[in-house]
Amino acid sequence: MPQHPAADAPKATAATGTDAVTSDAATHAREVLVEERRSIDNIDAALVHLLAERFSHTQRVGVLKATHGLPPADPSREREQIDRLRSLADDAGLDPVFAEAFMRFIVTEVIRHHERIRDEGSADS
Template structure:
């Protein structure tokens, strides 16, 4: 049995395959839009964290928290059937960007560098 919806034995119904492809792509587009909005919300929160850190002379990076978050995300990914290595790489990319923003915020605060 095929894992592709609408795929069966014999010659495929090309028109039906195109319809299914469009449906899947619409779903992917919706998920991508949701991801962008979630990332924007996440970065709004991390910007506020960066301001708090800068105002109180705290370092832009928190390696212990990062390790906890990575371990937690890897567990969540595994439970969800997502490759934990991919999930970790994705989180590391985001965390590196957040740290870069926190460094910029720190550098804008007089006497905090």
């Protein structure tokens, strides 16, 4: 399909040519979008599995804390985690502000779990 129809070509042909270019670009864009979304879906599956693994570790930490009467939250550890992640994010090209928000989002959930473990423990005793 000609991308640059001759100047003397009938108007209808020129219009069809333009539409075809637009349509080709749109088809290509759709293909790229499908491909990108496939990668994003793969990454999301990996994220979910890593998060599941992370929570199995924090679950053990929660039991340990409850057993030894340690508080569910540990602000100095959290500060260290956030500082480290901001630095890792910076190196990896991820917005450190987002990395910090992400870490706080996860840690809030973890503390909720730890509190639940502690409260279930005291309900049992």
